[in-house]
Amino acid sequence: MKFGVLSQRGLSSQNLGVAVLPVPSSSISPAPSPSTLTLSFQRSELPRGSVPDTDAETPLGESSLTESPCVEIPLSAAASTNLSTSNSAGFPQKVAPNFPLISRRSVLQGGARCALGGMAGAVAGACGLRSEAWAAPAPSLGVTWRPVQFSGRDYLPLEQVGRFYGMGTVQRAGKECLLGSGEKTLRGAADSTDFFISRIKCVLSYPLAEVGASVCISRLDLVKLVEPVLRPFKIDGAERVETIVLDAGHGGSDRGAVGRLGDEKTFTLDVAMRTGQLLSRAGYKVVFTRTSDEFVSLEERVQVANRLSRALFISVHFNSGGSGSGVETFALSPRGVPSMSNEGARVSDFGVYPGNSRDPENTAWATAAHAAMIARCGMIDRGIKRARFYVIRESNLPSVLIEGGFLSHSEDMQRIASPWYRQQLAGSILEAVRNYRRAVGGSLT
Numbered sequence: 008m009k010f011g012v013l014s015q016r017g018l019s020s021q022n023l024g025v026a027v028l029p030v031p032s033s034s035i036s037p038a039p040s041p042s043t044l045t046l047s048f049q050r051s052e053l054p055r056g057s058v059p060d061t062d063a064e065t066p067l068g069e070s071s072l073t074e075s076p077c078v079e080i081p082l083s084a085a086a087s088t089n090l091s092t093s094n095s096a097g098f099p100q101k102v103a104p105n106f107p108l109i110s111r112r113s114v115l116q117g118g119a120r121c122a123l124g125g126m127a128g129a130v131a132g133a134c135g136l137r138s139e140a141w142a143a144p145a146p147s148l149g150v151t152w153r154p155v156q157f158s159g160r161d162y163l164p165l166e167q168v169g170r171f172y173g174m175g176t177v178q179r180a181g182k183e184c185l186l187g188s189g190e191k192t193l194r195g196a197a198d199s200t201d202f203f204i205s206r207i208k209c210v211l212s213y214p215l216a217e218v219g220a221s222v223c224i225s226r227l228d229l230v231k232l233v234e235p236v237l238r239p240f241k242i243d244g245a246e247r248v249e250t251i252v253l254d255a256g257h258g259g260s261d262r263g264a265v266g267r268l269g270d271e272k273t274f275t276l277d278v279a280m281r282t283g284q285l286l287s288r289a290g291y292k293v294v295f296t297r298t299s300d301e302f303v304s305l306e307e308r309v310q311v312a313n314r315l316s317r318a319l320f321i322s323v324h325f326n327s328g329g330s331g332s333g334v335e336t337f338a339l340s341p342r343g344v345p346s347m348s349n350e351g352a353r354v355s356d357f358g359v360y361p362g363n364s365r366d367p368e369n370t371a372w373a374t375a376a377h378a379a380m381i382a383r384c385g386m387i388d389r390g391i392k393r394a395r396f397y398v399i400r401e402s403n404l405p406s407v408l409i410e411g412g413f414l415s416h417s418e419d420m421q422r423i424a425s426p427w428y429r430q431q432l433a434g435s436i437l438e439a440v441r442n443y444r445r446a447v448g449g450s451l452t
């Protein structure tokens with residue numbers, strides 16, 4: 008990414024960090040799986056993907072929440088056994104029901120370091136994860152959402168989140184909180200936007216908040232981030248993926264970031280071509296926005312995407328600037344959610360863009376892409392972030408933009424300049440497509 012070239016608000020150079028998480032010694036006793044949950048949200052507020060979900064939070068408040076009637080959410084579709092039956096043959100039948108977008112390899116990769124002090128008695132050596140299969144989700148019975156207000160927004164106590172997703176009780180260590188155990192965890196800290204889903208770093212739109220005795224997550228982050236990641240198979244209207252649009256950033260007169268060992272435009276094209284080869288071999292249709300060193304406008308790139316259906320769009324970029332290092336993945340900011348600027352400032356926008364019709368899929372696709380990239384590339388995890396870059400904003404397809412490292416950082420640059428690393432990036436995109444398709448399923452028609 009080169010600022011100005013994509014006519015965007017820029018990128019954040021903040022939030023450097025490595026996904027770290029302890030393995031708690033305590034285990035959660037799964038509750039029996041009921042057939043329904045009872046919620047007091049109105050339908051559009053449910054933390055699930057099976058309702059129309061086009062409205063992001065507005066600053067006007069959500070007083071109607073407490074007045075809305077209870078509705079029942081059928082949970083049968085959330086059962087892990089349904090995942091494999093709703094997908095085609097040829098994909099592994101064993102899936103990770105709670106975090107199907109995140110491969111076990113990603114989780115293992117993230118276990119290099121442990122934090123949270125002695126909260127769970129974890130030390131670095133204890134981060135090796137158990138080898139048994141993922142357990143089926145075990146949502147608890149009768150979760151009644153009781154939102155609390157914080158800074159004019161709806162927040163949900165993590166205790167309720169834990170109960171809803173069958174992740175047990177919240178473990179606290181000061182401001183830090185952990186839900187779940189083993190490979191299935193949510194971790195964050197009050198007043199922080201850094202949030203780890205199964206060790207994959209996500210940047211929340213709003214910080215976790217301490218309200219009374221509870222640490223709470225904003226309703227918007229629950230609906231727009233946590234839910235599509237934990238239950239991608241509940242995303243309403245998700246299409247079965249057949250085609251991948253590979254968008255090599257920059258090109259021609261637009262060199263992108265300029266590195267000592269090469270230009271961004273050259274490396275992005277190489278990654279796109281390598282990825283195309285892998286995807287084609289795996290049986291996917293591949294569409295490129297460019298296949299040579301030519302200038303392609305942002306509008307033309309989006310036009311390519313918007314001619315297609317049953318497709319995913321991924322824009323490949325490399326970063327530049329400051330002392331930054333590592334990889335990051337951008338999904339479109341939901342309506343009203345702050346976008347990250349290069350100053351670290353957060354800019355809200357209440358416009359509704361074409362890409363917002365794909366908010367849940369965008370999150371799921373970004374998670375799959377980022378988790379696979381972290382697993383394969385061994386880079387610093389800068390997290391999954393929100394922005395309104397033109398190509399992901401105007402696309403009708405589930406879309407992400409990846410930044411595969413910093414050309415301005417000597418070690419990152421050495422890697423980016425190596426064919427091996429670019430092949431790893433390509434492999435990660437193939438893996439992400441497979442994980443997304445397996446997790447989201449989508450209509451067979």
Ligand SMILES: [Zn+2]
Nearest residue numbers: 008009256324
């Ligand atoms: Zn770029």
